[in-house]
Amino acid sequence: MAIRELLRGTVDWTRLEAVARTVAERNGRTAVRVEFLDADNWLSTPMIVDDEWFVKVVTPQNSVVHAVFTAGRNLGAFSSGTEGFFDHVGTPLALAEREFEAATRMRAIGLNAPRPVDAFEVEGLGVLVLEYLPDFRTFDDLADAEVESHASELFDVLSTMHDEGLAHGDLRGENLLVYDDELYVIDATTVREEGFAGARSYDLACALAELAQRIGAREAVAAAREAYPVADVLAARDFLDFVALRPDHDFDGNALKGEIERVAT
Incomplete structure (x- = not known):
């Protein structure tokens, strides 16, 4: 568990407060209610805001872990007889923007995906805001x-x-x-x-x-x-x-x- 926590990294409370405050400001609200999820997620810190938005907070450490995962997956692809096809983007903001774009493209072709709301950067953190689906x-x-x-x-x-x-x-x-x-x-x-x-x-x-x-x-x-x-x-x-x-x-x-x-x- 200690190794897992080291790899995943943590986000201190003041930076998470900055994320929540920015989400509120970008959506015309003076305050929001935040619920943190006890999720086994290696690539972001997930939270629910006002029971309306699902927010992923991506740290530089998450980006490093993503690079390691990507390299490992590409090695696996080589073992299957093809060139590696997984792609890594280098910053927390780029990771957030990439998922925003993927959700946008899926919805554009008529597939179900949570509605992408926003992607931005706060204090070096990438922030992705999606529609929250209750009771999924x-x-x-x-x-x-x-x-x-x-x-x-x-x-x-x-x-x-x-x-x-x-x-x-x-x-x-x-x-x-x-x-x-x-x-x-x-x-x-x-x-x-x-x-x-x-x-x-x-x-x-x-x-x-x-x-x-x-x-x-x-x-x-x-x-x-x-x-x-x-x-x-x-x-x-x-x-x-x-x-x-x-x-x-x-x-x-x-x-x-x-x-x-x-x-x-």
Whole structure:
């Protein structure tokens, strides 16, 4: 836990007060109520403001950790036989602005994402303000039957992103929200344009792994095939060993590869 806290870093109260004060001022309010979340988040300090906005505070330490994560993921991509496609931006403000842009682009193509409100800098901190979705649940919170009911929707969303030249880059259960029985996607990252084909296959591999561990390999592959041709699913197979290294995916890689190969033949 001490190592984790060191890597994540902390934000002293006076700087968080400055963030809250700036959020209030930029929205014409004299004061706001802040609730801090007990979230296991490596890349920001999250808080809820006035039950209306979800705010992420990004520190220089968070930016350093993001660079380390990006380097590790690119090594994993190399191990899957492709050039690294994950991209790092160098400052806390750039990280906030990048997520703001990703949410804006997703909403522009008709996908559900929390409405981006603002991105700015305060005392060297990057601040991202998004619409707060009350009473949402992540995929991790859903019963397996509910996950299965959203399986086809997940691949439809992913396919729409990919058709519009967008890749997620960090698809996992906690980045998939269900609100008012609709699927929302959050925390999309940046990938290099020249590596888009690899990022697309990686996204699909992550989605297959996420579903296979909940509803089974056959059901996951069948849902993917509703939105993607066999060739795309086969390309995703090459990234499954890389995905299996991530602690947030716990699936039977051999079973999933076998089901993909069965469908392909």
